[in-house]
Amino acid sequence: MILHNALLSTLAFLVPHSRFSFNLSFPRPALRIMNVEGGHGGVAIPPAKPFLKWLKCSLKETFFPDDPFRQFQNQPPSTSFLLALQYIFPIFHWAPRYSLQFLKSDVIAGITIASLAIPQGISYADLANLPPILGLYSSFIPPLIYAMMGSSRDLAVGTVAVGSLLMASMLGSVVDHNHNPKLFLHLAFTATFFAGIFQAALGLFRLGFIVDFLSHATIIGFMGGAATVVCLQQLKSILGLQHFTHEADLVSVMRSVFTQTHEWRWKSAALGSCFIFFLLITRFFSKKQPKFFWVSAMAPLTSVIFGSILVYATHAEKHGVQVIGGLKKGLNPSSLTKLVFVAPYMSTAIKTGLITGIIALAEGIAVGRSFAMYKNYHTDGNKEMIAIGTMNIVGSFTSCYLTTGPFSRSAVNYNAGCKTAASNIVMAIVVMLTLLFLTPLFYYTPLVVLSAIIVSAMLGLIDYQAAIHLYKIDKCDFLVCISAYIGVVFCSVEIGLVIAVAISVLRVLLFVARPRTSVLGNIPNSDVYRNVEHYPNAIHVPGILILEIDAPVYFANASYLRERITRWIDEEEDRIKGTEETSLRYVIMDMTAVGNIDTSGISMFEEIKKIVDRRGLQLVLVNPGGEVMKKLNKAKFTEQIGQKWIHLTVEEAVEACSSMLHACKTSPTKNESEGWNNV
Template sequence: MHSLQTETLSMPMEQQQQLNIEDGSRTQRAEWVLNSPEPPGLCHEIVSSIKSAVFPNGSKHSSSSTKQTRSTAAGVVSFLHGLFPILTWGRNYKATKFRNDLMAGLTLASLSIPQSIGYATLANLEPQYGLYTSVVPPLIYALMGSSREIAIGPVAVVSLLLSSMIQNVVDPVANAVAYRKLVLTVTFFAGTFQFIFGLFRLGFLVDFLSHAAIVGFMGGAAIVIGLQQLKGLLGISHFPTKTDVVSVLEAVFRSLHHQWYPLNFVLGCSFLIFILFTRFIGRRNKKLFWLPAIAPLISVVLSTAIVFLTKADEHGVKIVKHIKRGLNPISAHELQFSGQHVGQAAKIGLVSAIVALTEAIAVGRSFASIRGYHLDGNKEMVAMGFMNIAGSLTSCYVATGSFSRTAVNFSAGCETVVSNIVMAIAVLISLELLTRLLYFTPIAILASIILSALPGLIDIPEAYHIWKVDKMDFLACAGAFFGVLFGSVEIGLVAAVTISFAKIILNSIRPSVEGLGKLPGTNIFCDINQYPMAIKTPGILIVRINSGLLCFANANFVRERIMKRVTEKDEEGKENSKERTQAVILDMSTVMNIDTSGICALQEVYNKLVSHNIHLAVANPRWQVIHKLKLAKVVDKIGRDWIFFSVGEAVDACSSKMVNFSSC
């Protein structure tokens, strides 16, 4: 576009020279924007993501043929160190650290053994499958994981998720073998999805479950899990497959009118009180952290002894009975990749993968921040995926990081993931030697152990904090909570993701278009509504698009808002010709990318402004934006001399071109 025709005012020669120098510098900086190199394409981004996942530490390959072998070896070493972090920190591992890890691992095992049995029953599997899941996945994670504190194994939420979704496909009672095979297949798919997420840097998919949604989902799941334990706590034989509150409470009230055995309730509540009391003592006295950790194991031992000595199982107390002893059996032959349920297994695997990753990364990062180190989410996904794939081949179901056990591991003074190795070996020994002793373990005790772990999943203060800070976030929290509570786990997840998506879409399609002014005494331009002291420039309208992406979803909205601001400014300047809009400066510093719809919207804005004899200037367009504007010939249409490095330079240039406002 042609420059504005203005009258040149007489001024001293030195001042004229200074202005010429400033114009030259401004033009040079504008050329930096216009002549920036071509940004990387999609293929380059994908290759770079894979390369950074495979070679996280980077690898420098020399072009010299004499160094080719050495470079290849360095690349292999870098790959192995990235894939197996134990190769890096293992070289500096000392005996003092092992002593702490040994104590932490044994403490962790005392909690993991009873919890694993309980979570297996929650997943509608035989008790030994919970123990299997506490052996292989922790060992794999110890080799590939980067979190020092996380405790790997079965968890309540994932166990509930699997049981509630898979039992809709296969009945766990009528066809236990088919149910188990489907669980293992789901575990394989979950691990595969997790591995792919990590390899291709798709960690953002997990972020669709926002923090608020996770708080609500965990709280609702905790209540549902607690209600499920009424079956074991009351000794109820017939329990609904539905997990919603109404169905469960109806079943409980119906069963109370029939024969039930109060001894189960007395035994379970007694040890639940004992476990909660030890936890209270442990919180009051940090030196007794080990007491609440071993309380579940003590409860199992004492209750088993009581049932055995009193023969309470003959008087209605339900017991675990047979637990298969021995190492994890190979289960590769049980995976089903053909048949009518493969699609459903993949779908459940995807949901399980996301929920498991969300919990693991959340707990891992929280404890990593306490210890002062960074946790790479993508590397964690690769480790989690590989351990669940290996787990599906060795009779394990979906494993992830446990909040309660990780807290115990941290309090016990763990130094590295060696505590997971110690825990896995301890569980392995119990599988070989102690399963017969668990025959008389009451189901009510397992229910009480699960119930004791649930308060940590219900975070009422955080829910109140979310309500106080962001009402839209609280809506996602409440949607997930009530969806799980009165619908199902799947409905809760769908509600959480839907509301989170709605929030993202709402913010994307209706971005703010701010009017900017200059703060007194500075060269900073800010929103005039947030900073009322900001000074408007006569004859120039400065607007900023507050959106990372100018695309089909928001292009029309942005165009209308820009033109509305132009109209409003013209209405204000009707009485004063100097206030009439002569130039619009579009600050695009926050727009990271643009699509063809966004480009069309900019062209429409330009055409409308030209029809009103108003000039359009673009300030600080980002890399992808200026590249696409050049490809679309928009830069040529606007004029290269109307593209600027910053808003301040755009204002100075427009002001210098409008010496006589009345003549413009």
């Protein structure tokens, strides 16, 4: 110990004007870093930054965390132009390095997903109450746009069941597709246009974080509920019903089904059940034998071909089995003049576009990120939003409706061994050939086969295992999930989505408004301090209450924190009364997790300071962050509390307070200020 003190004295003598001061207290001497400008107990105050510069940095970190403009710095104009072109159109980045081996893989993948896209496209268009040919149109133009602008190598573009259901439900509440199919079709194009505008705007203005409000639990519940509703809707085709409810909730569908039992067609039901069984068996086989993924991928097209042949051979269309009928041959006609921008339908189109656009973005970005993680490459969320938005804008001009990157099609694309987004181009070429030459072959395709394809695809979206996992890990997430599911199934798709998002946002607000605070105790035989509830062996330090605030302090939680801290003090004093421990003298606030504070938070600390002063206690702060320290210093709170009552660590603060308690006990005539000087 003598050698230790001598060493510290020597260092202090050699560097008398340095930024270091030396705490010679025992039993553990501590080297404490001091800030020259502030000098507050060794806790540094960050240098003042002009407001405009701070605002610029904050906005840059919020909207441009990936710093996309860094690559353009110090580059000649020609290079900057090429880099900008590659940034907007990633195809110019990977196309020069494209090889024959890549082409072989992408051709196989493109043909494989086309075999899935054609029957799915027709099925989902029928689900959206739109002409079936729109499903093929939507699998031609949008994939070409995405291949040029998308950053994912594995995303396969096309229509999705949930988006189709949403569009049918929301537009159907205003316009009956049976009585006015032309207006319904035009509104679908308009809703797709607004969805694309909204999606592209989110990407251009770097507002992709809005999509993050759709939490994982929300998406699981919403997708499961939507899949259940979609399956229920297919009872119309499977049972061969001519009239069916326009509502999507469980009660309405069941009422519509069981009030028409006299119109059930057993031939249609038997055919549908057989195809559903066939599709589920092929999927099960492909999961068990991943190398035979193509069996499941080819099953929908096989069902369409076999079903068409069966209907043609048996003339089943004359015995209650409904068929698609004639499909128009030719490529996408223009729909630019068919957009509806007049009241009262424009507001419906905007609302439908916003909701379906968010759902499509959430699914497309999540799917793209998942497969990018498997292949260890990066997808740019904002680029994806711009790409998906652009393909929907262009699609609305070319007789397409809402498209994104569905999981089922992308999974087939991934398993087929795609190398680049060129597989979407191959798929589009196959769909183009189908539109030009093969559409008459779909005349006898039974609607019950399309319903079977939809049901088999939707059953995979009801992820009950994920819901059970949520229940085991986080009951709040499970509540969000099950609320979304119940809302979709028993109310409507829109209401279910609103309920799920509202609960998620409410949960975030509760976390902000009611941050976690805890009492810390000392782990025996160590200098570590932990939550006494989590560590039963942690012991209270005599005369000292150590509290931890685990969140930023804002106006939303300042009042709660003041009340909670006061209650902690009351509870600690009540606990001490029944024991022979030293009376409470110090309240240490561990602010390590307090990343920021506003004026309401500062006022809260000032009130806490007054409360502890009236009780004859001393408030001690530990490790306030840079921004927090800067604001406390500007508010003169550091002067009110005193520089010596701010420490870097809980260990250091406890050591100092314990030393002063010890000094006051050994010399009762000394006050705490003298005790501090002795320390």
